[in-house]
Amino acid sequence: MKSDTFIVHAGRHPADYHGVVNPPVYRCSTVLYPTVQALEESDHHRFDRMTYGRYGTPTTFALEEAVAELEGGFRSIATSSGLGAITGALSAFVRTGDHVLMSDAVYFPTRRFCDTVLKAQGIETTYYDPLIGSGIEALMRPTTRVVMVESPSSLTFEVQDIPVLAAAAKRHGAVVLMDNTWATPVFFKPFTKGVDVSIHAATKYIGGHSDVMLGLITTTEEHYLTVKTHISTWGFCAGSEEVWLALRGLRTLAVRLRQHQETGILLANWLRNRPEVAQILHPALREDPGHALWYRDFTGACGLFGVILHPYRKEAVDAFLEALELFALGYSWGGYESLILPTARGIIRTATSWQPAGPSLRIHAGLETPEDLIADLEQAFIHLREKA
Numbered sequence: 023m024k025s026d027t028f029i030v031h032a033g034r035h036p037a038d039y040h041g042v043v044n045p046p047v048y049r050c051s052t053v054l055y056p057t058v059q060a061l062e063e064s065d066h067h068r069f070d071r072m073t074y075g076r077y078g079t080p081t082t083f084a085l086e087e088a089v090a091e092l093e094g095g096f097r098s099i100a101t102s103s104g105l106g107a108i109t110g111a112l113s114a115f116v117r118t119g120d121h122v123l124m125s126d127a128v129y130f131p132t133r134r135f136c137d138t139v140l141k142a143q144g145i146e147t148t149y150y151d152p153l154i155g156s157g158i159e160a161l162m163r164p165t166t167r168v169v170m171v172e173s174p175s176s177l178t179f180e181v182q183d184i185p186v187l188a189a190a191a192k193r194h195g196a197v198v199l200m201d202n203t204w205a206t207p208v209f210f211k212p213f214t215k216g217v218d219v220s221i222h223a224a225t226k227y228i229g230g231h232s233d234v235m236l237g238l239i240t241t242t243e244e245h246y247l248t249v250k251t252h253i254s255t256w257g258f259c260a261g262s263e264e265v266w267l268a269l270r271g272l273r274t275l276a277v278r279l280r281q282h283q284e285t286g287i288l289l290a291n292w293l294r295n296r297p298e299v300a301q302i303l304h305p306a307l308r309e310d311p312g313h314a315l316w317y318r319d320f321t322g323a324c325g326l327f328g329v330i331l332h333p334y335r336k337e338a339v340d341a342f343l344e345a346l347e348l349f350a351l352g353y354s355w356g357g358y359e360s361l362i363l364p365t366a367r368g369i370i371r372t373a374t375s376w377q378p379a380g381p382s383l384r385i386h387a388g389l390e391t392p393e394d395l396i397a398d399l400e401q402a403f404i405h406l407r408e409k410a
């Protein structure tokens with residue numbers, strides 16, 4: 023079966039719900055047992071059953087089952103946010119004295135977690151060049167427990183050589199965690215590339231409508247209980263409404279992504295021929311430095327990409343951003359609407375330097391008609407040039 027078919031059929035058990043296509047929202051804390059024996063046999067230390075609301079409901083299990091199948095992992099675990107999925111998964115594998123290798127282009131809140139919480143626990147993080155490839159070998163220590171990758175990175179869009187990084191991690195007994203939010207479970211299959219734990223901000227494309235905060239962790243069979251037990255021990259769980267919305271969003275993920283991809287590539291190609299633009303950061307474009315790896319390992323691109331302008335003054339860039347009518351200013355992405363974001367303040371590097379030729383922006387191509395989006399950019403560029 024291919025992704026589109028999994029997306030429609032995975033995790034569905036209509037017979038359990040009177041034949042209804044979708045499971046209801048189970049609002050649940052307490053689960054009742056008919057007898058003392060049933061209560062005693064329920065084994066509430068097994069966190070993967072219907073024993074108590076915190077460990078999941080049939081709605082949660084339906085989402086987790088569907089995502090695990092789609093991604094090709096063993097099982098998934100829903101958490102309260104994408105960041106919660108990252109911090110929960112990372113901390114499941116490290117103890118005082120351990121060492122983490124982290125991409126220098128990682129999502130900033132992941133870096134903050136390493137530099138504060140993990141550091142305070144005596145866990146050291148070394149940031150590596152996302153393009154290091156086999157050079158990662160030289161950074162491995164006997165204490166390295168985790169190699170974390172994020173590809174492409176969500177502000178600067180470097181594509182990492184995941185099979186090479188994963189092979190090095192395996193040789194040294196480290197687990198590979200991936201933030202796979204950009205590609206979604208549709209466009210990158212992490213478990214065929216050596217990843218052990220794949221993490222999604224389901225807040226983005228899986229939810230797909232800018233109204234959900236949710237994380238998902240998918241693991242191999244080997245690591246499932248480690249992560250599930252850790253998450254459950256901390257008391258992390260996902261809300262009932264959120265898992266239901268994410269399950270609903272998931273059913274249209276593939277078809278939405280095709281349009282996000284098409285519009286994103288169209289906008290990127292249009293922008294790259296504009297006199298105001300110095301560079302496009304989009305791995306699906308042939309001239310992008312990450313194109314070869316993206317082409318080898320991914321089956322598509324989402325609607326998120328970067329734009330570097332020529333060196334315009336801040337006033338001119340601000341005028342451009344505020345003149346846009348269809349592209350809204352906002353963090354996050356993956357919803358149906360187009361967004362734009364100046365990114366310079368969010369790009370923090372310690373192992374590498376990132377020096378764009380001019381102001382850097384990130385665009386999320388939404389589901390509007392592409393011609394309207396282009397017309398909007400075109401009129402806003404007039405304001406950029408006027409203030410130049």
Ligand SMILES: *Cc1c(COP(=O)(O)O)cnc(C)c1O
Nearest residue numbers: 103104105129176203223225236
């Ligand atoms: C948004 C995002 C996250 C965090 O997800 P939240 O649900 O907002 O906590 C993690 N990684 C990437 C790449 C993201 O874009």
